[in-house]
Each structure stands twice: as C-alpha cells, then as structure tokens.
Amino acid sequence: MSIKAIQISKTFGTFKALENVSLEVPDGKLVSLLGPSGSGKTTLLRILAGLEFPDSLETSRVLFHGKDVTAAPAGRRGVGFVFQHYALFKHMTVESNVAFGLNSLPRKERPAKDVILTRVCELLQLVHLDGLGGRYPSELSGGQRQRVALARALAMNPKVLLLDEPFGALDAKVRKDLRRWLRTFQEEIKVTTIFVTHDQDEALELADEVVVMNNARIEQVGDPQTVYDRPVSPFVIEFLGNVNRFVAGVGSETKDREKDVLYVRPHDVELEPEDHETHAYALKAKVQHVFSAGNYGRVALERVGTREPFEAEVSRERLRELDLVPGRVVSVIFRHVRLFPKGEFLEADIRDGSLVASTSSFSAKTMYS
Amino acid sequence: MNDTSDSNDISSAFGRGGKAPRANRRVLPGFGLSLGFAVSYLSLIVLIPLAGVFLRASEISWEEFWSIVTSRRVVASYKITFGISLAAAATNAVFGLIAAWVLVRYSFPGRRIFDAIVDLPFALPTAVAGIALTTIYAENGFLGQYLYPLGLETAYSRIGIYIALTFIGLPFVIRSLQPVLESLDKEVEEASATLGAGRWRTFFRVIFPAILPAWLTGFSLAYARAIGEYGSIIFISGNMPLRTEITPLIIVQRLENFQVAQAAAVAAVMLVASFAILLVINVLQRWSESLGQARG
Ligand SMILES: Nc1ncnc2c1ncn2[C@@H]1O[C@H](COP(=O)(O)OP(=O)(O)OP(=O)(O)O)[C@@H](O)[C@H]1O
Ligand SMILES: [Mg+2]
Numbered sequence: 001m002s003i004k005a006i007q008i009s010k011t012f013g014t015f016k017a018l019e020n021v022s023l024e025v026p027d028g029k030l031v032s033l034l035g036p037s038g039s040g041k042t043t044l045l046r047i048l049a050g051l052e053f054p055d056s057l058e059t060s061r062v063l064f065h066g067k068d069v070t071a072a073p074a075g076r077r078g079v080g081f082v083f084q085h086y087a088l089f090k091h092m093t094v095e096s097n098v099a100f101g102l103n104s105l106p107r108k109e110r111p112a113k114d115v116i117l118t119r120v121c122e123l124l125q126l127v128h129l130d131g132l133g134g135r136y137p138s139e140l141s142g143g144q145r146q147r148v149a150l151a152r153a154l155a156m157n158p159k160v161l162l163l164d165e166p167f168g169a170l171d172a173k174v175r176k177d178l179r180r181w182l183r184t185f186q187e188e189i190k191v192t193t194i195f196v197t198h199d200q201d202e203a204l205e206l207a208d209e210v211v212v213m214n215n216a217r218i219e220q221v222g223d224p225q226t227v228y229d230r231p232v233s234p235f236v237i238e239f240l241g242n243v244n245r246f247v248a249g250v251g252s253e254t255k256d257r258e259k260d261v262l263y264v265r266p267h268d269v270e271l272e273p274e275d276h277e278t279h280a281y282a283l284k285a286k287v288q289h290v291f292s293a294g295n296y297g298r299v300a301l302e303r304v305g306t307r308e309p310f311e312a313e314v315s316r317e318r319l320r321e322l323d324l325v326p327g328r329v330v331s332v333i334f335r336h337v338r339l340f341p342k343g344e345f346l347e348a349d350i351r352d353g354s355l356v357a358s359t360s361s362f363s364a365k366t367m368y369s
Numbered sequence: 370m371n372d373t374s375d376s377n378d379i380s381s382a383f384g385r386g387g388k389a390p391r392a393n394r395r396v397l398p399g400f401g402l403s404l405g406f407a408v409s410y411l412s413l414i415v416l417i418p419l420a421g422v423f424l425r426a427s428e429i430s431w432e433e434f435w436s437i438v439t440s441r442r443v444v445a446s447y448k449i450t451f452g453i454s455l456a457a458a459a460t461n462a463v464f465g466l467i468a469a470w471v472l473v474r475y476s477f478p479g480r481r482i483f484d485a486i487v488d489l490p491f492a493l494p495t496a497v498a499g500i501a502l503t504t505i506y507a508e509n510g511f512l513g514q515y516l517y518p519l520g521l522e523t524a525y526s527r528i529g530i531y532i533a534l535t536f537i538g539l540p541f542v543i544r545s546l547q548p549v550l551e552s553l554d555k556e557v558e559e560a561s562a563t564l565g566a567g568r569w570r571t572f573f574r575v576i577f578p579a580i581l582p583a584w585l586t587g588f589s590l591a592y593a594r595a596i597g598e599y600g601s602i603i604f605i606s607g608n609m610p611l612r613t614e615i616t617p618l619i620i621v622q623r624l625e626n627f628q629v630a631q632a633a634a635v636a637a638v639m640l641v642a643s644f645a646i647l648l649v650i651n652v653l654q655r656w657s658e659s660l661g662q663a664r665g
Contacts, residue, residue: 049563050563051559051562051563073562074559074562074563075562075563075564075565075566075567076565077563079563080563081559081560081563083556083559083560085554085556087554087556087557087559087560088557088560089557089560089561089574089575090557090579091578091579100561100564100566100574101564101565101566104561104564104565104566104567104570105565149560152560152564153563153564155564156564156565
C-alpha cells in the first residue's frame with residue numbers, strides 16, 4: 001500500500017515538532033527516516049500510525065493507497081507498529097503477545113483458536129523464535145524481544161509496517177544481523193515499510209529510499225546513492241558520513257563569499273609527497289596522526305598556513321608507500337568537492353587543477369587562497 | 370606500555386580481599402544484618418505486644434473462652450465488623466481505582482486540591498471524622514434530610530458504619546495505585562491500540578494485569594484499616610447490640626468493666642481472623658504478580 005503524507009504540521013504547546021512535511025512512499029518500498037535526535041522522526045511515524053494527529057485535520061492529510069485516513073484511529077489503519085522499546089505485554093507469554101491482535105478481532109472475524117495458534121507458530125518461525133512461545137518477555141534477550149514485537153505487528157497482516165528505531169537498543173553485531181534479516185524479509189513479503197533511525201550506515205545500507213530530516217522538516221528524499229553523492233544541503237552532507245569542511249573564499253574581495261563552504265569527503269582527499277609537481281593548486285598540509293587499523297588508513301592533517309584540521313582516507317598500501325609520520329608535510333589534492341555558496345548546491349571537480357563548477361565562476365585559486 | 374603495573378594493580382586489588390568471592394552474592398551486601406534488624410524490629414513493635422493478648426486470654430479456661438467468643442452479641446459484632454469492612458473496602462477498591470485513574474491520566478482545574486484532599490481521612494482524628502459524618506448524615510443533617518425520605522437511614526445504622534469505613538479507607542487504594550499508574554508504559558497501550566484492541570480490551574488485558582498487585586495491596590490496606598477502626602464508628606453507629614455494635618467496641622467495653630481477660634479473648638479471635646484474611650489477600654497478590662508482571 002502506498003503512503004502519502006501531505007503538509008503535516010504538529011506542534012506540542014508552542015514547540016514545532018513538524019512543519020509542513022510532505023512525503024510519498026510507493027507501494028512495497030523500504031524507506032528510512034534519518035535525522036538527528038529531536039528532528040521529528042518519531043512524531044511523523046506516530047502520525048502515520050494514528051497514534052498522534054496533525055494540528056489541522058483540514059490542511060494536513062494522510063493517504064493510504066489514495067484513501068484518506070487522516071482522522072482514522074490507530075486500530076483502523078491496518079498498520080503494524082514496532083516501538084523503540086518493544087512495548088511487549090510483560091504479563092503475557094510470547095505466544096499470547098503475538099496472538100493479541102488476532103484475539104482482539106470482533107467475534108465474527110476472529111479465526112478459530114487452532115487457526116490462531118498455527119498462525120502464531122508460523123510467525124515465530126518467520127522471526128526465528130520457534131520454541132520460545134511459552135516464555136515471558138523478561139526471559140528473552142533484547143534482539144529476541146525485538147523480533148517478538150515484529151511478529152506481533154505482522155500477525156495482523158499489516159499493509160504498512162512502521163518501525164521506530166528497531167535496532168536502536170541492540171549491540172553492533174546483533175544489529176547488523178537483524179538489519180540484513182529485515183531486508184530479505186521485507187523483500188519477501190513486500191510490505192511497505194518505514195523505519196526510523198539515526199544511524200546513517202543503517203539507513204544507507206537498508207533502505208530503497210532515505211528521507212533525511214532536520215529541525216521538523218524534510219531536507220532531502222532520495223535513494224542512498226543520491227543522498228550520499230548529491231546532498232542538497234550542508235546539513236545532509238554533514239549528517240551522512242564523514243566530511244571535511246573548509247570555509248572557502250576567505251580573504252577574497254567580496255564579503256559574501258566568506259560564507260561559502262567547501263566540503264570534501266575523506267576518501268576524496270589524495271595525498272602526494274611534498275615535492276610532487278602535478279597540481280598547481282595543491283594544498284600543503286602537515287600530518288598529525290596516522291590511524292591504520294581497519295581496511296583504510298585514516299590520516300589526520302593540518303593545513304599549512306591556516307591550520308585548518310582535516311582528514312584523509314587512503315588505502316593501507318598507499319599509506320606504506322608514502323611512509324607518513326607525524327610532522328611530515330604532504331601535497332594534498334581534492335578529487336571531488338562540494339560547494340555551497342549561500343546554500344546553493346554546486347558540484348565541482350578540481351582534478352585538473354581548476355575548479356569546474358556548473359554555475360560558479362570561482363577559480364580554485366580564490367577558494368584556496 | 371605499562372602492562373605490568375596495571376596487572377599488579379589488579380592482582381593486588383583482588384588479593385586484598387583475601388577470600389574468593391562467595392557464590393550467590395548480592396549486589397548490595399548486608400543481607401544478614403538487615404534481615405536480623407527487620408525481624409527484631411517487627412518482634413519488638415508488633416509480635417511481642419500481640420503475644421500479650423494471647424497471654425491475657427489464656428488466663429481464663431477454654432470453656433469460658435469459647436462461651437465468650439461465641440456469645441450471640443459477640444458473633445453479631447464479628448459479622449458487622451468484618452462484613453461491613455469488606456463492603457467498604459470493596460467500594461473503595463472500585464471508586465479508588467476510578468479516582469486514581471482520573472488523578473493520573475487527566476489534568477483538570479483543581480486536580481492538585483483533589484489530590485491533597487485524598488489524604489484528609491489519614492490526617493483527621495477519627496473522632497472528628499465520626500462527629501462530622503454523624504452531623505451530616507443524621508436525620509436532619511445536611512445530606513441526611515434528603516436520604517431519610519428515600520428510606521436510607523444513614524446515621525445510627527449499618528449504613529452509617531459503612532459510610533464511615535468507606536471514608537477512612539478511601540486513601541489506601543488511591544495511594545497504592547497512583548505510582549503504578551504513573552509508571553505504566555504508554556507505549557504498551559499504544560501497541561494494544563495499533564493491534565486493533567478497543568479501550569475495554571486494552572484496559573482489562575493490558576493495563577489491569579499490571580496494576581492488579583497494587584490494587585490488591587490498596588484493597589487489603591483499606592480492609593485492614595476498616596476492621597480495626599473504632600473512633601469514627603462509635604459516633605455514627607449508635608452502638609446497638611446485635612445491630613450496630615462493632616467488635617472493637619465490645620473489647621473496649623469489657624476493658625472498661627475490668628474484664629481484661631474477656632476483652633483479650635475477643636481480641637485474640639479478631640487478631641487471628643484479621644491475620645487469616647490478610648494472609649489470603651497476600652497469597653492472591655503473589656499469584657497476581659506471578660502472572661509475569663513481577664518477572665519484568
Ligand atoms: N508529547 C510531546 N510533548 C511535547 N513535546 C514533544 C512530544 N513528543 C515529541 N516532542 C518534541 O518534539 C520534537 C521531536 O520529537 P521526536 O520524538 O519526533 O524526535 P525524534 O526525531 O524521534 O528524536 P529521537 O531520535 O531522539 O527519537 C522533540 O523536540 C520533542 O521534544
Ligand atoms: Mg524518536
């Protein structure tokens with residue numbers, strides 16, 4: 001079922017938790033809501049679920065498959081909701097937890113007892129919890145509880161699955177496993193799914209589409225590749241992955257340009273020996289630290305002159321070749337930079353030594369001087 | 370780098386204790402000490418004085434004891450005390466639950482005042498409560514004037530006792546439930562709602578099991594308090610033998626007549642009965658907790 005949210009605003013007292021947020025999720029997609037704490041992710045999810053309602057039921061709309069459900073209560077929306085802290089029924093066994101929804105159906109629609117039991121067993125198998133049906137939630141691990149919550153939500157065959165930080169409280173390993181599992185699982189049953197996270201890796205790895213939220217608004221919507229490679233705002237680029245930030249145009253003739261900001265991902269920073277002569281506009285920087293644990297070596301540098309700190313990510317091989325030690329000065333070339341003059345987005349490539357930007361007449365010289 | 374010094378520190382830290390850690394250790398030490406203290410305190414304050422009752426009661430012969438505690442007037446007083454107390458505690462359980470719910474879940478003007486008033490029956494000297502209730506519920510009283518024509522004799526009757534016992538038991542259920550209701554996880558209710566459960570189902574299947582132990586606690590406290598109540602009842606009940614005479618009053622009367630052993634005999638019966646009732650409620654409470662709630 002497709003989901004459409006139109007102009008959702010929500011205020012708590014005087015605090016704006018959501019401002020005119022619109023969002024469209026096509027049928028069967030897995031979408032992540034990504035954003036810093038307090039950006040309104042949970043609030044948006046709760047409004048979609050019918051646990052919270054927008055300020056105005058006239059201007060704001062929530063459509064499920066084209067049908068207006070803006071004012072419909074949670075129980076009538078056919079939504080499966082998984083809470084961040086599981087919210088299991090503590091005094092019920094795993095089985096009763098999962099069967100709760102089916103047992104809540106009006107008598108006429110309620111399946112027979114053995115049908116419910118079969119369904120519960122199927123679901124427990126699906127979430128790899130077969131055999132644990134008789135336990136109480138307190139007798140399960142965090143990851144198992146999370147899966148009970150998921151099975152409980154799935155029991156009603158929801159058309160839409162909403163997950164609020166489903167893996168937030170779990171350790172890195174379990175998190176990763178569950179993440180993979182959710183992905184294959186979602187592809188299997190093809191239920192439209194929105195999940196909240198503030199972990200960018202999770203969002204990028206898992207989702208068909210990433211919705212980046214900030215300050216009660218949606219900053220950008222796009223597939224993981226797009227939001228990572230073509231971020232529309234400084235916020236998105238800073239939130240998704242590591243990035244070096246330079247204030248560009250410092251010392252140039254116009255004051256406006258002092259606000260221009262240049263971003264370079266650490267893996268777009270190339271290091272060469274100091275005497276390397278290929279680039280006219282290469283920077284000089286001094287090595288501060290070298291961290292070589294992991295697949296890549298990370299090098300902390302300090303720009304000579306301005307003393308701006310930044311980071312480079314180079315292969316371990318290259319690290320060996322360059323023989324970097326703290327204090328050594330190197331030439332630095334940016335393979336790929338992004339520039340936001342006055343909030344406008346420009347993509348630039350200074351591979352050949354000059355800044356090529358679609359609408360900019362800045363020269364690399366201006367930017368670096 | 371300084372591996373050696375580190376490991377030295379650790380080993381010496383372990384070594385200082387000298388003993389291997391005992392199995393079954395608790396996070397907070399001092400179990401033996403605190404248990405010992407609790408038991409002696411309980412003995413000193415509660416058990417030893419109560420044992421005195423039995424000691425006094427044993428001064429008379431068994432036949433005499435039996436005829437006293439089964440005399441018609443005394444048996445009638447048991448029924449009044451335990452029966453009406455039960456009715457009052459049950460009433461408080463129902464209305465206390467509703468009142469606690471309203472106080473916790475809704476905010477309305479005057480909520481704080483309402484909340485403070487709940488404690489009044491605790492603070493008021495019971496005699497004051499008795500006099501006030503009698504004045505209000507007497508035939509020509511503020512409320513009595515409307516109730517008597519309806520056939521409700523609210524003063525000097527069993528209804529009067531019921532009113533007084535309900536009054537003094539009111540805070541127990543509310544105060545037991547409030548913290549539990551406040552700490553209920555809102556998301557659990559929402560989970561129930563998203564699964565299609567209606568309000569009643571959510572209340573009875575999700576909320577009620579969670580608050581049941583506290584509710585039973587409140588009920589048993591209110592019941593225990595009502596059984597032992599004396600001060601407010603003697604004003605409103607009229608103290609008619611066989612009809613509105615409560616057991617505590619019988620005990621006091623015997624004492625005033627210097628029939629100490631007789632008083633002690635009746636008191637002993639009351640003590641045993643109260644203990645049995647509280648024990649039953651306690652078992653019920655354990656059972657309700659074992660519904661999974663306590664394991665959470
Ligand atoms: N019931 C409420 N009453 C008042 N303010 C609220 C309420 N719910 C949320 N808020 C506020 O709205 C803002 C957005 O909250 P929300 O829970 O949607 O954030 P979030 O993006 O989910 O954050 P997190 O990642 O920390 O969960 C927060 O500043 C929060 O304080
Ligand atoms: Mg949240």
